[in-house]
Amino acid sequence: MTLEKNHTDHYATEHGPILPSAGPRSQSLPALEPLAPGLRTAVSAAVAKRLFRAAVARLAVTVVEEPTGRRLGQGGPVMRLHRPDELYARLGRHGLIGFGEAYLTGAWDAEDLAGFLTVPAAGIATLVPDSLQRLRAFVTPRMPGHHRSTEANSRANVSHHYDLSNDLFALFLDETLSYSSALFDTSSTPAGTGPGSVGEHLVATPPEPTDSPDPRLHSPDVADAQARKIDRLLDEAGVTDGTRVLEIGTGWGELAIRAARRGATVHTVTLSVEQLELAEARIAASGLAGRVSVELMDYRSLAATGATYDAVVSVEMIEAVGHEFWGTYFRILDQVLAPGGRVALQAITMPHDRMLATRGGQTWINKYVFPGGFLPSVEVIDQVTREETTLRVVGQLEMGSHYAETLRRWDRRFLAQRDAVLALGFDEMFMRVWHFYLAYSQAGFASGYLNVSQLTLARETQ
Template sequence: MSTIRPPQQERSEGRSGPTVGPGAPVDPVRWPDVARVPRAPVRGRAARLLAEHAFARLPIRVRTPAGPLPSGGGPEAPLLDLHRPADFYARLGAAGLIGFGESRMAGDWSSPEPVRLLTVLAEHYSDLVPRPLLPLRHAVLPRRSGRDDNTRDGARRNIRHHYDRSNELFALFLDATMTYSAALFDDGSGAAGGRAAQAGPAELAEAQRRKIDRLLDRTRVGEGTRVLEIGTGWGELAVRAARRGAQVTSVTLSAEQRAWAAQRALRAGVADRTDIRLCDYRQVTGSYDAVLSVEMIEAVGERYWPVYATALDRLTAPGGRVGLQAITMEDSLMRASRGSYTWMHKYIFPGGLIPSVPAIEEQLRTRTALRITDRHAFGGDYAETLRIWRASFEAADAQVAELGFDPVFRTMWSFYLAYCEAGFRAGMIDVEQITMERD
C-alpha cells in the first residue's frame, strides 16, 4: 500500500487538536499558500473592518495578543483566538473563506471548541457580510475553473487526491467497518435509543451497519440479487450484500480502496460473489436489480449530474431499485454557491458540489424512469459520526505523524472534520437515503 509522506515539521499541541504553532516552519513546496501571507493591504483593511463589524454582533468571543475585541458573546460563548491578526485579515481579504481555512492551517487562529465556533459562524453565514455588499462577493472571491472538472481523467485525479493518501491514515480514525459516510444511530424505530450523543467507535460501527442494512432492506437485496455499487469505499456494503446471497459488482476510482475491499471480501469468504473493479461508473455496462451509491453524487460535479442520473437509469433493470445516500444542501444556497471555489475544493474534495434534493429530483424527472419511493434524512447522525471521527483522529495524532503527515496536514484534517460537523449541526447541510424504483 502506498503512503504519501509530506515533509516532517516541528509539532505544537493546542487544546483544539494538532496545531501549527506560531513561528513553526511551513513547507513552501507542499503548502505554498499557507507558507506565504498574501500582500493585500487594501483587502486586508476591508476584511478587518467587515470582520470586526461581524464580531461585534456574533455570539462569540474574540481574543488577540493585544486583548479581547468587542463581540456579541458572553463568557460562555465559543472563543476565536487570533494569534496573528494581521496575517488573518490579509488571508481573509485576499481569498475569503479559503483564506479563513488557510489561516487556520498556518496557525493564525485557533479555538478550544472549534465545532461550537464554526456552528455559530454557519448559523449566521448570511449575516457575516452586510447585505449591500453581498453582490460584490462574486466579483472579488475565487470562482471555479475547469481544472478540477470531473472528466474521466479528472475524476480519477480528484478521487486519488482524497482517498489515496493511504489506507493506514483512514484506519486510524474510521471505525472497524472502515465506512466513510454518515452512520445511522436511530432509524426511526427507536432501535438506537438516545445513545448517539454518548457513542464511541464501537457504537459507530454498529450504526454504520444499521445504515447499510437499511439501504439493503429498502432496495430488497437478498439471495440472487444482482447488485451494482457505485463507489466501493473500503468494502463494507459489498461484503454485507454478498453475505445476503447477492452477486455484487462494485466500482471505484481509488486503487487503495480497491485493494483493501478485495482483500476484505476474500477474508469474509465472499470473494466468489464480489467483483471489485477499478472503473469509472460511466464505463459500467449490464443490468442490475439494485444499484447502490453512498455519498458518491457529491463528487460527480454539476456538469455530470445528467450523466450520473442517466447511468443509474440505464444500469437498473425494469422493476429494479436504486438506493442513493447523498449529502444535500438547501436549494437556494446550492444555487448561490454553485460557482464558488472554496477551501474544501482546494484542499479536500476537488471538483465536487453538494446537490439539493430539488436538483436530484429534477435530474430523475427529466432523465430517468426512476421514481422516489422512500426518503429518510438523518443529518444529526452525521454530526455525531464526524464528532467521533475527529476525536479518533486527534487521539491518533502521534500515529498520523509517524505515517509522515506534517502538522499542517494534521491541522487541516482536524479543521475539515470540525467544519463538516458544524455544517450539519447548523442545518446548512443534511444527509438523506433516497430509494427509487424503475418503472
C-alpha cells in the first residue's frame, strides 16, 4: 500500500528544522497552513497570548518561554516554548487545533508530554472565561462535510486510520492486536448515583503502572488484560455455546476468535480492508473459520439482511458513528437483536455538557487521526435508547483509568519502535503526530475528562 504524501511544511526541534522524509508510506496528512500575516493574525495572537498566560498562571505546570527564559505557571510538568510567537499565532487563529499544530512544527515541546497535557485537560472547561466560551461556535472550525459519517463517507473515514498498515499497528499493540482499552483488573466498586449513572454502575479499580524492561516489548499482562476486557463483554452479552453473535467493528479478529472458542457462531462486519484481510487470516489460523464470517459492510446495511442475533457486541466503534446517526445506530441494534438477547458495548465517552458544547466542531484528532469521529456521553446513549428503541442500559463498568494505562504503554512502545516505524516508510512528522495523539488521549483519560465504559443493554421487558 502506498500512501500519498501531501505534507510539505517542516517542523523544528531544539536542534533546528527537520524536513519530513518522502517515504512511500508517509501518512497523507493535511497540510499545515502557513500563518497568514496581517491584522487578524496579530490581534488574535495577542488575545491568545493573554488567555494562555492567564490560564497557565492557575495551573500546576511550568512553561518556559525561550529565548528569555521567562517561567509561567505554578510548577509541575514542563512545557518549553521554542517559538512563542508561533504558538500564540496558531492558537489565536485555530484554537486547540492550532495548539496541537504548534507542537507538530516544534514551536513547543514537553519531555513528559502526557504528564503536561493531563494538567490542563483536567480543567479544560474553565480555562477560557465563560464570556468567551459562548463565542466558541463562531471561532471553532466546523467538521468538513466530507467527514460526516454518512454511508458514502464512512469507508474513507475508517480507511484513513485503520488501513495505514497492519505492520504499523503490530509494532505497538500486544499479540492480541486489540486496539482498545485493556482491563487490567476486574475488581470494582459501586459508583454513586448522579449525572452519567445508568443501570448498575461500577467503577473499575485503577491499575498499577508496570513496565517491561525493554520498552519495545509489552509486559506480559497486557495481552491478559485485553483478553479480560473481551471476556467480560462476552459474558455481559451472554455468549455461550450456540449463541448467534453479531460484532460491529471487527478490529483484527480477537473478539470473534474468543467468541467462537466458546462455541458461538459469529458474523463480524468492518469497513477496513486491511483489518478484514488480517482478521480472516488470524481466524483461519485459529481453526475457527467455520464459525466466523467476516464481511466488509456498513452497520446500516445490517437492517436489510433480516438476520437476528442473540448477542450484539461492539468495541469502541460508536465513536465513529457521528452524533447525527446515533439514533440510526441504536435502532439497528434494536432491530437485529433477537428476543431475550443482550448488547454489550465498549464506548469512549465525554461529559454531557462538553459533548453539547463541542458537537459539530472539528478537533485536532478529527483533522489528523480520526476523520468524522465524535464522542457521546453516557447520558445521551441512555436518552437515545429510551426515546428511539426498546433497549435500556442496564449495566455500566467505568474504566477510564485503565485506558490511561493502556495508552501509556502503547505510546512508550511506539516511541521505542521509532526505527521500525520509519523503516515502514512513515516519516518524522508521522512520529510526532502519533506521539501527540497517544499522549493527548492518555491525558484525557488520566484527567477524567474522557472516560470509557462497558455498557450492557437489554430490552425493558427482560
